Structure formats: structure tokens, C-alpha cells
Amino acid sequence: MTNEYALEMIGIAKAFPGVKALGGVDLRVRRGELHGLVGENGAGKSTLMNVLGGLVQPDAGRILVEGAEAAIAGPADAARMGVGFVHQESNLLNNLSVLENVFLAREALGHMGRLDRRAMAEEIEALNRKLGYNLKPFARVGDLSLAQQQSVEITRALIARPRILILDEPTAALGEEEVERLFRILAALTKEGVAVIYISHRLDEVVRIADRVTVLKDGCVVGTLEKREIARERLISMMVGRVLEDIYPDRRDMAPGKELLTVEKLNVRGRVHDLSFAVRAGEIVGIGGLEGQGQRDALRAVFGERAASGRIALDGVDLTRSGMATRIRAGLGYMTHDRRNEGLVLTMSLVKNASLAALFRLTGPAGIVRKRRERAEVRERIDGMQIKAASIDQMVVNLSGGNQQKVMLARWLLTRPKVLLIDEPTRGVDVGARMSVYRIIDSLTRAGIGIVMLTSDMMELLGLSDRILVFYGGRVVREYARGEATEELVIRSASGLG
Amino acid sequence: MGAKIREKFAATPQLFSVLTILALLAVTFLSMCAYSESYKHMQNISKLIVQCIPLAVVSLGQTLVVISGGIDLSLGATISLTTTIAARLMNTDSPAQIALAVLAMFAAAALVGLLNGVGVNLIRVPPLITTLCMSTVLQGVALWIMPVPGGKVNREFATFVMQKWGVLSMPLILLALAYLIIHFVLYRTRTGVPLYAIGKNPRIAASMGVKIRSVSVRAYVIAALLAALTGLLLACRMRVGDPLVGTNYTMDSITAAAIGGTSLAGGVGLISGSVLGSFLIGMLSNMMNILGVDQFYQYVLKGSLLVLAMIVYSIPGMLGVKRVAK
Amino acid sequence: MRNNAVSRAAPRQLLILLCAITGMFAVQQVFLPGSLTANQVMLISRQASALGIIALGQAMVILIGGIDLSVGSVVMLTNVFAIAWMRGSDSLCAQVVLLCLAMGLIVGAANALGVLVLNIAPFVMTLCSMTILQGICYVYTKGAPTGSAAPWLRSLGTGYLFGFVPYATAIWIALAALLSAALKFTSYGRKVYAVGGNLSAARLCGISTFWIRFSAYALSGVLATVAGLILSGYINTTSLTIGGDFVMNSLAAVLIGGNAIEGGKGGVWGVVLGSFFIIALFALLTMLSIGEVGKLIAQGLIIFGVVAVQGVLRKA
DSSP states (O other): OGGGEEEEEEEEEEEETTEEEEEEEEEEEETTOEEEEEOOTTSSHHHHHHHHTTSSOOSEEEEEETTEEOOOOSHHHHHHTTEEEEOSSOOSOTTSBHHHHHTTTSOOBOGGGOBOHHHHHHHHHHHHHHHTOOOOTTSBGGGSOHHHHHHHHHHHHHHTOOSEEEEESTTTTOOHHHHHHHHHHHHHHHHTTOEEEEEOSOHHHHHHHOSEEEEEETTEEEEEEOGGGOOHHHHHHHHHSSOHHHHSOOOTTOOOOSEEEEEEEEEETTTEEEEEEEEETTOEEEEEESTTSSHHHHHHHHHTSBOOEEEEEETTEEOTTOOHHHHHHHTEEEEOSOHHHHTOOTTSBHHHHHTGGGHHHHBOGGGBBOHHHHHHHHHHHHHHHTOOOSOTTSBGGGSOHHHHHHHHHHHHHTTOOSEEEEESTTTTOOHHHHHHHHHHHHHHHHTTOEEEEEOSOHHHHHHHOSEEEEEETTEEEEEEETTTOOHHHHHHHHTTOO | OHHHHHHHHHHOTTHHHHHHHHHHHHHHHHHHHHHOSGGGSHHHHHHHHHHHHHHHHHHHHHHHHHHTTOOOTTHHHHHHHHHHHHHHHOOSSOHHHHHHHHHHHHHHHHHHHHHHHHHHHTSOOOHHHHHHHHHHHHHHHHHHHOSSSBOOOOHHHHHHHHOEETTEEHHHHHHHHHHHHHHHHHHHSTTHHHHHHHHHOHHHHHHTTOOHHHHHHHHHHHHHHHHHHHHHHHHHHHSSBOTTTTTTHHHHHHHHHHHTTOOTTSSOOOHHHHHHHHHHHHHHHHHHHHTTOOTTHHHHHHHHHHHHHHHHHHHHHHHSOOOBOO | OGGGHHHHHHHHHHHHHHHHHHHHHHHHHHHSTTOOOHHHHHHHHHHHHHHHHHHHHHHHHHHTTOOOTTHHHHHHHHHHHHHHHHTTOSTTHHHHHHHHHHHHHHHHHHHHHHHHTSOOOHHHHHHHHHHHHHHHHHHHHTTOOOOOOOHHHHHHHHOEETTTEEHHHHHHHHHHHHHHHHHHHBHHHHHHHHHHHOHHHHHHTTOOHHHHHHHHHHHHHHHHHHHHHHHHHHHOSOOTTTTTTHHHHHHHHHHHTTOOTTSSOOOHHHHHHHHHHHHHHHHHHHHTTOOHHHHHHHHHHHHHHHHHHHHHHHHO
């Protein structure tokens, strides 16, 4: 009875400054079971798995692996306990080879304590054959595609013969064939008795392959469903806790105004081909598609961050030859998806981060910043968006994900944009703040601003967009109007099936 | 066949830099052979090689530290320190005491490396400051041991260490040994790959289970030991100890590593490149001496060479698709 | 509250420095009673002004995430050419000063272009320029420098403002005040911190990261020149060792002053105090008749100690 479960996580709690990520979560996974873990952005899935993987220390709770108490103080402990982790974002070292990444910190030793590269290469080849991969052991990981990098991570996890395998959003960058191959691999693993934890936003996949599913919401377990109980609508209602229509603002009354942004024949070498679209005042254009299909490059090219050919005009002004500074002044803004690395300046305060793109508006003679005006405008935005901070001089690094996202939004609002390009509006944002962000975006459009929204969150894409452009292979392959699209249709288009 | 070569290049982009230096070395050497009489004599070539070896040895160590993402500004002072220890303790005819002296040199160096490693990894002071302060302290200690160049290194021992046979010499053998050992450590033990890993991205490396602190300390210790070997070579060549002899070696070792394709950002580098880089620097100095170039112009040329090397290395990068607008 | 710990760290670093300086003065008073006078402090400040001005430039470069190893050689370059061209008379003084400033600007610009256009690591690029400049100096003087400074420059280097404050110190503090004001109050200052804190983010905000970083290197070159001019006025001759420890000491001063080595964080007054601290430390060790050996060891240990303590407190 005690060994029925490969893994038991009991009462796991974790709080980060400003946000309670997990509040007493129980998770039990049986041997040989494929256990789905679902929940909205910020529900706590990643935090829970990071606890299991030793990357985060819980404030409370116990972990039992096959009935025995496990103390996981770091990734090495987790590995020793038989936990394998395939991360959402590539967690590999680009300067090293496939072989070196797969065997890092657990290299095979031959005689005299030397590295036995041949043995390691052979193991990789063996696994290649078994899994259907085609990885060259000495290829540089930095040169591989995202899908191939994921194969490397899976290889690394499996080489260690894990008892528990965690996969975080594994199919985001995969095409249909690769997805099927992954499912075959997982099926084989579970037959061998490995417990698999499968985190995904793609509910159809979870419904298809999971034996049981646990739903997280706001850092707590809503419930665990047995195989026969698993159904998409049930999952959604558990995840969301309310009718879909309530989270997303009602935009049925919105009629778009004049054309603000015109993009004609945009070409980014090797990434985007002949892209043309327009954005009208008060409109939300949603952009969807699989990872790496050129959407991000397109958006960044429109903003001027990426070299491209084609024509871009904003409210009649041709911006094709202009740099980013000029485009910002003309009324174009771009909010990056990567808050940490290219969004916020973590060494600066809230107010200084917020005014960073609008300095051209807030500077007086001799280049002196009009501090009073700056602070007044920032304060106004903070109140308007309900950003929770001790003061506007607070260091931005200590804010919660949701508040940080709002500070970035505030930054762009301060530039008085006409069109705002938003890349992943709610990445890493907890549920409470997400509704708030949606309301803000909605109110922006009612003030006449046009929004282009790139998102990998299907619910968000379907719920918020007035129009949806689906990308595949660097082109828009399908356009859907509000109400026309469903999750299945969008996924089909995103996979290149029309 | 072509595909295999391309693959090998893709795996180690630094190969490009190594080959470049090799080509430069060959060109320099051949042109000197044509121009100068002295190059045609075995013993002059041997002398030239021996002159380059001390820098090559210490560059090996600097390369390791830089690959791991750090930098060691105390290697020069370590060299000076070990020559003073040598000159103080090797002024004797007893082989046992000489052996002890060698042991003392390497033990002192190991301690220095350990302290550097601790300062950087445990006390968390940036490598630049840690090794800089260590350099100042060691310089003081060296001057305390020997305020002016002096002491004496036993003649037989010194001759033994510096002996030559035609083109070959003991220093060359020592360099080769050091190179082979470091090569072994870097490419055949569990210390090697983690060094590259922590230099590239310590966070990811840690999440994959690499013990960052332990690996980093090892790099500093090995570098210091190599500095001690350099000190041994210099002490035997000069037959005295000199508290200031190592001063230029710090920057030169970094220059040699940079010329050899090691990136100061970490995670990238080939020790063969650094060794070749040191030889290139030594050979160019020698060439300029023979050509009667003003000693002072050599500074200008050394600096320009480095800039040139950096430009050449950035060419492969520039040939890649230019994706980002200004 | 944890939230503001990081922003409160900066004044804390200054506090530690002030304590260290006070401690040093206390030691001086104990071992050499009566030697601590206002005049003596002024003398130390004059000695520190060259380092102080250079450190301001170094601080700018470090703020944007770079490093400048060529500052010592720029001082030497300025010294060699200023003395050689002035020939001890006032007639060409103004032109020579301008020419030297132009040279410093060119060096800074060259450094910037190497780093920003050719993508050479700042350490390597400024190491190159350092070597090349050294060579130029040696070649020009052929190892035997001659000449003397114009009287105006001499008075600048040795004279006093209001009979009490050395001109050198006054210039140093004035420059520091200007720089501090620029960093705190102007949009240029904001952009500098943004570029140093997160280059990609600054770029995406429409900030011209090229010109901001260029300006830092250029400023460093010019400030090193100013220091070189003042020093030349003071020593009234050419010295090939004048470049000395300026690189290492300026780096130490910047870090002791609480600036982060990665950039994006730090201020001007910490660097001012840091420069003063280092020179005062040297002076104290000399006054206590501690030999070269003791001085070196004490320097290394104390500077390391200060940075270590600051690091510990930053995390607390």
C-alpha cells in the first residue's frame, strides 16, 4: 500500500515576497502513471515542480519518494532521488556539445578516472534509436533548434533512469509528428513504471494522454480527476472557477475606428515572409501560433528592433526608415515578453523604470528631468492600474510578477502611444492580476489605442482578441474574427493544416 | 569529408583562431628564416623557444581561470614570489633541500590559489578585486623575502632544468608535460566541462548539479601552480630571485589567451590557442629585436597585434545573418 | 523592510567608508599626535585629486558595464606632450592644453569604437590602447624625457584657492559635483544607469546605447587628461612612471565607493571618498614609517576587506 505512490508531496507551501505561490498543496502520483498538472498562468504549477526539482526550497511540507522521506536541498539531491526535469525553457549550455550537456555533472568514467567519451556517445546513440531521435553527440547545442534542444533535455533526463519525470510545457515548440513521437516515448516510459508529471496548457493533449489530472488554482489544489472523469470543460471550469466570459472584458460593443498601423510586405530574412496587416483604433489584434514561427520576429521588426524590409506606417507617418526612438515618439510602443532580461532594469526603482521610455516627454531645458511631473504621472498610472507597491521609489525587483508587468505597461502608457505591441501580456502573472491587466488593455482600446497582442495562452487569445492572426512558417496562414475561432481550429492552423 | 570538417569547426569555433595564429607563426618564422642568418642556427631557435616558454606556461593557467568566467591578476606576483622563495632556499648543495624548496614554491602557490578561490567564491568579492588585492599583498611578501634581486639558485640544478639538446630543451619538455596534464584535466576529467559550464552560465550550470564553488577554486589553484612552475623556470634561467620579474606576465598572459581565442566573458577557449599566442608574442618580440626595431616601438606593435587579432576573430561573427537593427 | 534594503545599501557603503577614513585619522592621531591638521588634510586631498578625477572617469565606464585600463597611459601621454610642448613658457599654454584634451578625447573615442563597433571586450581593447600609448610615449621621449610646464599650469598644480583649498582639489570636487548632478538630475544620467543596468531594456526604450557608452569612454579619456595636466603642473617635469598605479587604484576607488563592477549601480560621492581613502591610507602608512613591504600588504588587505564588508552588507 505504501509503495503505490512513486511520489507524494504533502502540504507544500511557498511564498515569495509579495505573492503566495503555493498554499499547502498535496500531490500524489502513482507508479507508471501519467499525471497531468494543469492550471492557469501563475496557478503554481512551475513553483511546485521547482520544489520537486530542488530549485526552490518550500516553506513547509514534506516530499516522499516511493514511501521514503526525501530531503531535496538542490538539483543534485533531486537527481539522486530519481527526479528528472525537462524544463519549459531550454535549460542547457549553448557553448557545450550535446554529449557534454547530457552528461554534465554525471559524466561516465572509464579506467584511470578519465572521461569515457565513446561510452557516453554510445549511450546517446542507443537512446536515439530507442526514442527515434537523431542527435549528433558532438554537435553544439547552441546550433540546434528548440525542438532538438528539448530532445537533448529529455535525453539527459532519461539517461539517469528517473523514477519520476517532469515535463513542463513540452509540446510548445513541437510539430505534430514530434508530438506523436513524444507521446510514444511517454507511453513506453509509463509502461516501464516511471511516473510522469505532465504540465501543459494544451488541455486536449492532457485529456488524451493523462491517467489522472490535478488542477491547481491560485496556489491550491482544486481537485484531482480520475481517467473517466477527465473532460475538457470540467478542467476549464475547475481551472478558472468561473465562466470564461467573466474574466475577459465584454467587447462585443466595440467598433474599431480608423486604420492606425499599416504593415506592408514585411520581410525578416529567414523568419518572416511577406507579412501584411493593419491595426485600427480601438482594436485588439491577437497573434497566435507555435513557438518560433516568426511571430515574435515580426512584432519586433514592426517596432524596429529587427532588421526588415517592407513598409510600416503609423497614423499616416512612414516609419520604415526610422529607429526605435523615432517610432516611440511617433506613438508606437513594444512591451517585451522577457521582463527580466530586456524589460525592467532591476537595479532601478519603479518610477525610474516607468518613465524610461518617455524621457523625451519629461525632460526640460538642459536635459533636466521634470521630476515633479514625472512622479505625478507615474503615481497616476499606478493608482489607475492598482499596482501594489510601498512607494514609487521601491526597487522594482521586489514586486510580484503581476505588478512588474503592470509597471511595464505603465512605462508604455507614459509614452502616449497610438498603437501598442504587447508580447505575452500575462506571462508569469498570477490570476488575480491577470483580470486587472485585461481590464487595463480593454480600457486602452476604448481610449482609441490599437493593440497587437502576441500570446501563447490560448484562453487569452480567444477571450481577448477582436481578430486573430495565426502564424505558421513566418506567414499569417489564417485569420479569425471574434467568435469564429475555437481552440481546435487555432491549433490546426498553427500546425500548418489550414 | 567537407561536412565533417565543417562539423568540427561548428563544434569548436575557436579552432578558427588557433589556425590563424598557426598561420601567422608560420609566416613569421619563414620570413625570419629567409631574412636573418641567426635563424638558421639550431641553438638560436632553441634559445628563442626557451624564451617563450615561461609565458606559455602561465598562460595555460590564466586560460583556465578565464574559461571559468573569472580572471587572475595575481599570477605575475605569484611568479615573482616563487622566484624569491627559490633563490632563498636553493642556495645549497643538498639535493634534499632543493627538493624541499621546490615543494615550498608549489605549496605557497597552492595556498595563493586557494585563497583566491575562497575570496571569489565564498566571500564573493569579484575576481578582479580579489586577485588584484592578492597581487598587491604578494608583491609585498616578495619584497620582504628579497628586497632586491639576489639569492642564489644551485648551479647544477639550474643547469639541469635549463639544459638543451639541439632544438629540444628541458623547459620545452616541462611545457609539454604541463600542457598534456592541463589538456587531460580539461578534456578528460570531470573538472573540464564544468569549467566551461560555469563560465558560460553559472545559474544553469548550478541547476544541472555542477558544484560551482569547488570547480572555480580548482581553476585558481591550478593557475597558481602553473605560475609556480613559471617561477621555477625563471629562477633557473636567472639563477637569482627577483621580486619584480613577474610584473609583466599578468597582462601578457591575458593577452596571449585573448589572442588564442579565449573569450574574457568565459565559457569559451582553447589552451592550444593560448600557448600558440605566447609563442607568437615571443617570436614577434624576437623578430623585432633582430630587425633592430626600437625597443619602444614593440609596445606599439604588441598592442596593435592584439587589436588585429580581435578584429580577425570577430569576422566569423559578422558573417552571420545580421538580425538586429541599430 | 526587505523591499528597500537594496536602495538603502548605497548610503550604507558611504557610511562604511567614512568610518574607515575616520578610523585612519584616529590611528594617525594616536601614533603621531599633532600631525592631523586641516592643512595636512588639504595636502592629502591635493595628492588625491589626480586619482580622484581619473576615478570619476573610470566610474562612468564601469557604470555602463565596461572598464578602462588605459587611464594610466593617458596620464603619461598628457604629461609627456604637455611638458614637451609647453617648454616652460605661458605663450602656448592654452593651445597645448586644448591639444591634450583633444588627444584624451581621441583615445576615449578609439576605445569606444573598438568596444562598440569592433565588438572587442573592453578589458582587451583598453589593454591594447594602454600598451600602444605607452609605446608612443617611450618612442617620443626615447627614454629620456625633457621639458617643463608653463607657469600657469604650475600654479594650477601647486597653488591654492582662497589661500586654503588647493586648485587641484577644487577642480576635482567641482568636476565631481557636475558629474553627480548630471547623473542625478538629467535624462542623460537616467540613460547611463539604464544602459548599465540592462542594456537590452534600455535599447528597447529607444535609448541610444551606442552614444551613451561612447560618452563614458570619451569622458574617461578626457578626465584622465585633466588629471595628467594637473599632475604635470605639480611635478613640473616628465616622468615615465607617472602612469603608475592609476589603473588599479581607480578600479579600487570605484569599487570601494560602492559601485557595482557589473555596472548600473553606484554614485559619484562614494568614488570621491574612495579615492581620498586610498591616498590617505598610503599617506598614513608612509607617515608611520612602514616600509614598502608593509604598505603593499596593508593596502591589499584593507582594500579587500572594505569591498568584502560592503558585499556582505549589500546582501543583508
